Amino acid sequence: MSKALSVDLRVRVLAAIASGLTHRQAGERFAVSAASVSRWRKLEREQGDPSPGARGGDRRSQGIERYGAAILDIVAANQDITLAEIKTALEARGVSTSIGGLWRFFDRHKITLKKSRRTPAGRIAPTS
Structure with a gap:
């Protein structure tokens, strides 16, 4: 599974954009894609910081x-x-x-469903 890039890198990239670089120029300077720069900028606008969301686990x-x-x-x-x-x-x-x-x-919820036996126990040999 991939790992999110650090918040420090994201902040530095966004600071470079704030100083006048385009998304492509900032991406080339920090060796990240322009699409990642755009997503980080969108995160910063929407949630106030570019930190990544939770990864992995069961979300559905x-x-x-x-x-x-x-x-x-x-x-x-x-x-x-x-x-x-x-x-x-x-x-x-x-x-x-x-x-x-x-x-x-x-x-x-720690609920277990145990099936009951379909046939009664045998007289000669146990059925389990």
Whole structure:
């Protein structure tokens, strides 16, 4: 995974632009692309500083949290339900999600779903 360039470099590049250099000239002087210079300038205008945003991690599955009550209701109605069945039940309610997103939801909340045995235990040899 790539690493964001330092805030110090970003500040120096933006100071060079403030002193009159173009984006291309500043990029050549500091060995960065003109597109990066433009993005850093935009960040500085929008958020006040050119510091990079958070990198890595799971940024998409947090949206499922607003449907947490519905998910828990579905699970409470049927304790022996699979993630695919939960996904289908949510789609019927108009919620689009993935099995991986559901898995991360349950992992975050420390909820484990254990399947019950489909067949009774055998008399001669245990079935597990």
